[in-house]
Amino acid sequence: MVKYFRSLNGKRYPLPIFFPDATQAVVKTLDSLDIVNTQTPGVLVNTYHLYRELGGGLIKKFGGVRKFMNFDGPIISDSGGFQLMSLVKSKNGKGKVSDIGISFYPSKKRKILFTPEKSIDYQIKLKTDLIVVLDDFTPPTASYDEAKVTVERTIKWAKRCRETYDKYYKLGDGPYLIGVVQGGKYGDLRKYCAVKLAEIGFDGLGYGGWPIDENNNFDYRSAEIIAECAPDDYLLYGLGVGKPHEIVNLHKMGYQIFDCVLPTRDARHERLYVYNENSVKNIELNDDKFYSYYVPSKQKxxxxxxxxxxxxxxxxxxxxxxxxxxHLFRxxxxxxxxxxxxxxxxxxxxLMEKLGRVAGDKYIK
Ligand SMILES: [Zn+2]
Incomplete structure (x- = not known):
């Protein structure tokens, strides 16, 4: 199992790591020093939003997003696919997904074609420490045949992403390159996708798509299938995961990297996470109710x-x-x-410190 996350500037960070979403190169309401002071090692930036807002020129001038936001820790990026797919595949979405890529219309007169190659090119420009291949999102309602189409396209795109990456770096020398496993709730498709991606060769695999099943339960089975198919030296990444107990459960399967909008979005909506203990030592992560929410306006x-x-x-x-x-919220x-x-x-x-200790590793601050 991989023990450290290495960044492009040569630093190593113990795993697991949680990356809060700094979608547009900022965690809303916080500056980079605030983030450091919470002992959060790194952040995730969103490729689609930065591509749309900044283009390439400014990022190039700063030599990457790290210098632009003056944040020293590891920065990872997503492929941009999830946001675009949500736009294109939504009910009133304008645009199209084809084998070439995703075409969409940011305004009436403007059409943009976003391809696997463009996603990798732009992420490499951002100089992020982990980059993610463009994938075709399997909607939670997809039939088996529809899911199969997204899986086949995901594999084809992953191959093109790897080829683009190879023009810049040798795998293992540059930023981590992560393949994303699609297939929805269909276990054999998840397995097929994971095996095919491992044949192409990546630094790790991500649990892609929507991790919630039709009954609103977390789909742990799909996560498990991906973990079982991944080679031993692969990083496992729970994309968009998640709630604290979901992270604990995925960590038991070998997942080491997580990102999620929840902690910061919830905070802005007055929902604070609180451990149900009086000392860090006494927190028992295997206990179903190791945390609860504190909502100031709901207090008597x-x-x-x-x-x-x-x-x-x-x-x-x-x-x-x-x-x-x-008072401040009121x-x-x-x-x-x-x-x-x-x-x-x-x-x-x-939570990450506790998980690091649970796994027997000394967590280095
Ligand atoms: Zn606090």
Missing amino acids: NYLLNEPVSKVCDCLLCKNYSKAYLA INDISAMRLASIHNLRFYSI
Whole structure:
């Protein structure tokens, strides 16, 4: 199993790592120093949004997104496919997915063709430490035949992504290149996709698509199939995963990399994650209810002069009371969102530390 995440600037970070979403090269309401102070090692940026907002010129001038946002830790990027697919495959979506790529219309007069080659080219320009192949998203409602079409296209595109990557780097020398496994709920398609991707050769495999089944339960079986098919030296990446207990469960299968909008989005909507213990040592991740949510406006008593979490050593919990945070949310001040985001990111970095220790590795801060 891979033990460290290496970044392009030669630094190594212990796994597992959670990457919060810095979609447009910023974690909303936080600056890069805030992120560092939550002991969050790295962030994920969104290829589609940066491609649309910045193009290539500015990023080239700064020598990559790391210098642009002045963030020293590892930065990973997605392929841009998920956002584009959501646009194109939605009910009123304008655009088309074909074997060539994804064509869409950002405005009436403008048509853009986004291809596997463009996705890799742009991610390499961003100089991110982990890049992801463009894949054809399998919608959760897809029939078997529809899912098969997305899987075949995903494999074809992955091959083109690998060929593009090879023009810049030798696999193992550059940023991590991750193949994405599609196939929806169909286990044999997931298996077929994972095996074919491993034949092409990547640094790791990602659990792609929508991880929730029709009954709104997390689809652990598909995650397990991918983990079983991946070569031993591969990184396993849970794309868009997830809630704390989902991360714990995937980590048991060997997944080491995670990204998700939830902790920061929830924070901005007044939902704070709290461990149900009074010390980090006592947190038991195998316990079903090792955490709960704290929502200031749902509390009967607004006036509590105590921290949101006794376990947490974040800027909020070390300095301010529940009463003060509730006040900041009530008057709709942006600092409420900032403090809550800082707190939730520290919750996730504590989770990673605990998982690192559970796995028997010494977590290095
Ligand atoms: Zn805190």
